[in-house]
Amino acid sequence: MIPDPGAAERSSSGRGAVSFFPYVDLGDAFQPFLALRQGLGFLPDLFRAQTLLPRAIESEARVAGALLLKTASLTRIQKESILVAISAAHENIYCVTAHVHLLETLGVPDERIDQVATDYRAAGLPAGDVALLDFACKLSGRPTSISRADFDALRRHGFADGPILEAVLITALTEFLCTLSTGLGAEPDFQPRDVRPARRWWLGTAAGTGPGVGGHDTPGPFLRAFDMPAGSFPPFAFFRDRFGFVPNIFRAQTLRPDIVEAEAHMVGTVLLTEDVLSRTRKEYILLVVSAANLNTYCVAVHCEMLRALGVPEEISDQIAVDHRRAALPEADGALLDCALKLARRPREFSKADIEALRRHGFSETQILEAVIMTSLTNFLNTLQMGLGTIPDFPPKRVVSGGTTDRPRPASARGDGEGDTRSLPGDDDTHLVEQVRRGDITAFENLVRRHHRRVYRTLMGITGNHEEAEDGVQNTFLKAFEHIGRFEGASRFSTWLTRIAINEGVQRLRQRRDTESLDAPTAVGADEEEPFRPGDLQAWTEDPEQLYSRAEIRARVEKELMGLPAKYRLAVILRDIERLSIDEAAAAMGLGGPTFKTRLSRARLMLREALAPHFARGGGSHARD
Numbered sequence: 001m002i003p004d005p006g007a008a009e010r011s012s013s014g015r016g017a018v019s020f021f022p023y024v025d026l027g028d029a030f031q032p033f034l035a036l037r038q039g040l041g042f043l044p045d046l047f048r049a050q051t052l053l054p055r056a057i058e059s060e061a062r063v064a065g066a067l068l069l070k071t072a073s074l075t076r077i078q079k080e081s082i083l084v085a086i087s088a089a090h091e092n093i094y095c096v097t098a099h100v101h102l103l104e105t106l107g108v109p110d111e112r113i114d115q116v117a118t119d120y121r122a123a124g125l126p127a128g129d130v131a132l133l134d135f136a137c138k139l140s141g142r143p144t145s146i147s148r149a150d151f152d153a154l155r156r157h158g159f160a161d162g163p164i165l166e167a168v169l170i171t172a173l174t175e176f177l178c179t180l181s182t183g184l185g186a187e188p189d190f191q192p193r194d195v196r197p198a199r200r201w202w203l204g205t206a207a208g209t210g211p212g213v214g215g216h217d218t219p220g221p222f223l224r225a226f227d228m229p230a231g232s233f234p235p236f237a238f239f240r241d242r243f244g245f246v247p248n249i250f251r252a253q254t255l256r257p258d259i260v261e262a263e264a265h266m267v268g269t270v271l272l273t274e275d276v277l278s279r280t281r282k283e284y285i286l287l288v289v290s291a292a293n294l295n296t297y298c299v300a301v302h303c304e305m306l307r308a309l310g311v312p313e314e315i316s317d318q319i320a321v322d323h324r325r326a327a328l329p330e331a332d333g334a335l336l337d338c339a340l341k342l343a344r345r346p347r348e349f350s351k352a353d354i355e356a357l358r359r360h361g362f363s364e365t366q367i368l369e370a371v372i373m374t375s376l377t378n379f380l381n382t383l384q385m386g387l388g389t390i391p392d393f394p395p396k397r398v399v400s401g402g403t404t405d406r407p408r409p410a411s412a413r414g415d416g417e418g419d420t421r422s423l424p425g426d427d428d429t430h431l432v433e434q435v436r437r438g439d440i441t442a443f444e445n446l447v448r449r450h451h452r453r454v455y456r457t458l459m460g461i462t463g464n465h466e467e468a469e470d471g472v473q474n475t476f477l478k479a480f481e482h483i484g485r486f487e488g489a490s491r492f493s494t495w496l497t498r499i500a501i502n503e504g505v506q507r508l509r510q511r512r513d514t515e516s517l518d519a520p521t522a523v524g525a526d527e528e529e530p531f532r533p534g535d536l537q538a539w540t541e542d543p544e545q546l547y548s549r550a551e552i553r554a555r556v557e558k559e560l561m562g563l564p565a566k567y568r569l570a571v572i573l574r575d576i577e578r579l580s581i582d583e584a585a586a587a588m589g590l591g592g593p594t595f596k597t598r599l600s601r602a603r604l605m606l607r608e609a610l611a612p613h614f615a616r617g618g619g620s621h622a623r624d
Helices: 031-040 054-069 076-089 093-105 110-122 127-141 148-156 161-184 234-243 257-271 279-292 296-308 313-325 330-344 351-359 364-387 429-436 440-462 465-485 492-509 549-561 565-576 581-588 592-614
Strands: none
Touching (some): 031 054, 054 076, 054 161, 054 257, 054 364, 076 161, 127 148, 127 364, 148 161, 161 330, 234 257, 257 279, 279 296, 279 313, 279 364, 296 364, 313 330, 330 364, 351 364, 429 440, 492 565, 549 592, 565 581, 581 592
16 A cells, blocks of 8 residues: 555544644535535545635635536546546555545446556556556656657547647646645545556656757647737736736647636635735745756746846845755745655655744644645646746746756856866765665655656767667666665766666667767877867857747757767766766766866867857858
8 A cells, every 4th residue: 555654643533634734614605615526526635624725725626627527628537547647656645545536436447447556558548548648647757858759649649739738737737636635634535545556657658758958859839729819818818917928838728718717716816815925935935846846937937026026136046046045034944945845755745844834933824825835836837848838038047957956066066177076975875775775765766866867868878769768767777776786986876877878888889880989099098089170160149149049959959969979978967967077977987087088079079060050140041
């Protein structure tokens, strides 16, 4: 059975004690409760646990009713199957129990339900339903790797844009409900089923992570939408009046105007109210969680929102990077610590985290609203990643890197070329020790933390998405098998990257007529042959005068992937993954001077390849 560490901490004295928070009797005529009972057949304790904030219950019931209960494109069984599969992957006992029950009421056989929860690929589902669950699990577990190829895969199975939009929305709703139920400490509504997923998101086999180094292969949005003027569509008029613009994340959902209307109501009643938490504190939560989720769109939006609220730009930037260094009041720092833990490490969240906020002077209602805001942020982040909407404002910071909520200090990034310092401790040490003691969940945490780096390393070597995806699987399997041999002489991430490099090299060796990373050179073993660039023109001072940000990124990625593997990898490890010189050199099995030489040559090669596009008087229009 899925473990429920918070169960022992909840009170069981009476039916009213259903969560970490006090229960308030709202009466039999409370409309959202009546609607939920009618639509679901019971009133989930998830909503009873929020009676301190009736307005939040009302907005959540509207979204759930429009998404889950209203018949549109996907069937109710398809929606509930997405909820069960993702909740099981999260090991969220509350949501698994509730939605298993709902599948039972829809007439799905018990054996089929259990199989959807444990391994939907073995459940005998139609190929289209398997593809739908593949997509949803990938969006949930690896949202930054969603690409246009994932949408094309669903279209090949006959799904039009309407059903795909619903799949994105149901996935985002599942993230909201899982985060919310964890933060509330909600008791299961029924006897929990004995289900433990055999597959994890990171083993998902949905269509590729996408070519290139950074996830989305071509700019979104990925789905068609209708142009709806604010003057004739009240939700857009609401956003324009309150924000001064209509965010693209809502413009991209006009295939379902009823959903946009429900979301606008939630924004108005949860984000824009100031009777409990201040608007600034809510924006802090949105910003810090979005940064931890690597969501550049939401970081840009909420940095702008904070600027409009009078927060200095340097403060919002520091919150996005590391809120602990932003000189915030101690209570605000504790609030953001709690939000990050709930959003990024929900299995570690417990009543002790709620108690910590109480000690900092937060009221029950303020803590409840912080939990709801954190859940809303995970909803919006997942939704935006699934829609692929472009930023409403030029991002001052493109969020990238690992998936932890703790940015690496400058000493670990090695921002200076001569900086070879490393952290005195390894952030992964505790998890590695847990894995050695047989803790599979700890290994899954390592996988989530390092998946993107491993994928991009393998993509940099092989230049092939399918091989990179296969290589990721093998890399983590090898790491798991041999973790007992890891002695800690280097960082775990360096050791893991070296395994990925070896995996990629082996794949190159299996090809014919392909340059290897360890191809011999005409000079000494610790030297690189000199490089004499033939076309290093002066670049225009502002390449964005010629290209949009998306075009620049696509051009750089294309030329980077055209470099020989050993040079391509040097750029990826140093300039994209931000490893220090020592870390990158160790990962490639090179000495520091040799790596610096190889990196220097790689940068010159890349600059030469880009020069015709960004040189003064250049640009693609000048070459036609």
